[in-house]
Amino acid sequence: MRTTTGFSDKIREVAVETFEMMSYMFPLEDSEVSSEQQVLPDDMVASVVRFDGAAKGGMVLRATPDFVTSLAVNMLGIEEASEEQKEGALCEIVNIICGNVAPLFKKGEEICYIRPPRIAGPEERPDDLFRNLCHESVIIHLDEGTVEILVYYTRTEEAV
Amino acid sequence: MQLANRHKMKLNILVTDDCSTVRLLISKTIRLSDLPVDRIIEAENGAEGLKQMAENRVDLILMDINMPEMDGVTMLEHMRMNPEYRKIPVLVVTAESNKQRVPTTDMDNIAFLSKPFTPQLLRDAVINITGVTNS
Numbered sequence A: 001m002r003t004t005t006g007f008s009d010k011i012r013e014v015a016v017e018t019f020e021m022m023s024y025m026f027p028l029e030d031s032e033v034s035s036e037q038q039v040l041p042d043d044m045v046a047s048v049v050r051f052d053g054a055a056k057g058g059m060v061l062r063a064t065p066d067f068v069t070s071l072a073v074n075m076l077g078i079e080e081a082s083e084e085q086k087e088g089a090l091c092e093i094v095n096i097i098c099g100n101v102a103p104l105f106k107k108g109e110e111i112c113y114i115r116p117p118r119i120a121g122p123e124e125r126p127d128d129l130f131r132n133l134c135h136e137s138v139i140i141h142l143d144e145g146t147v148e149i150l151v152y153y154t155r156t157e158e159a160v
Numbered sequence B: 001m002q003l004a005n006r007h008k009m010k011l012n013i014l015v016t017d018d019c020s021t022v023r024l025l026i027s028k029t030i031r032l033s034d035l036p037v038d039r040i041i042e043a044e045n046g047a048e049g050l051k052q053m054a055e056n057r058v059d060l061i062l063m064d065i066n067m068p069e070m071d072g073v074t075m076l077e078h079m080r081m082n083p084e085y086r087k088i089p090v091l092v093v094t095a096e097s098n099k100q101r102v103p104t105t106d107m108d109n110i111a112f113l114s115k116p117f118t119p120q121l122l123r124d125a126v127i128n129i130t131g132v133t134n135s
Helices: A007-023 A065-076 A083-105 B020-031 B046-055 B072-080 B119-130
Strands: A045-053 A055-063 A112-114 A134-142 A145-155 B011-016 B037-043 B060-063 B090-094 B110-114
Touching: A007 A065, A007 A083, A007 A134, A007 A145, A045 A083, A055 A065, A055 A083, A065 A083, A065 A145, A065 B020, A083 A112, A083 A145, A083 B020, B011 B020, B011 B046, B011 B119, B020 B037, B020 B119, B037 B046, B046 B060, B046 B072, B060 B072, B060 B119, B072 B090, B090 B119, B110 B119
Parallel strands: B011 B037, B011 B060, B060 B090, B090 B110
Antiparallel strands: A045 A055, A045 A112, A055 A145, A134 A145
């Protein structure tokens, strides 16, 4: 169930700021995006974070392995990143983006609780992780590559 | 800690975060910040953080909230019950949504640094809460 509630703009804003501040990656102008970059590759890896409380849902951040390598190297200022560092970097970015988007789901004094992020298994499809939830997708073209961010959400009355 | 002493001392900093990548990011950023730092001690959850505090002199804690085993809120609750610990400055490094989870009213010296952050923001936050100046 896809909705147009305007979360996409906030997700894009938060994500761009996060990539800029944490890993010195900057968004491309539309005119700088090639037709090849418009098509998302199949070999993307993903980090996943769930939230509950005022709303239930989660966020998935998908990127290519090469992008994840650049992300970790830039974040940590190192020449070469270990697998643990790559996974940690991808998890931390989705944690930050989700943590700054989740307040949109706040209901009065009730807040959202972000759970620890993890790397999705190769067989795990985002839509299968969060069935029957509203979702929005944002694609961001950065100078180091393209990422897709999906947010899934519902109200507390509905089960995840 | 007397304010006058803070300007002279080198800080022992405890970084508590379950993600080793984040601990490394924070540690490296602090090392490159030109701040007077002696040791940076790492812990991957609140329980380990409390253990490190019992074994080491700690002048500043940089703390995540969302950690397994013992989260940052619980670690702060333990610190509150110890008159010695509750005076240690705590910089909670977290995304926006977690700020509301932290009760701050009965802590002596607590501040927040929102993620994402730049090296300059982290440096400024450490200076603001500890009173230290450049090394």
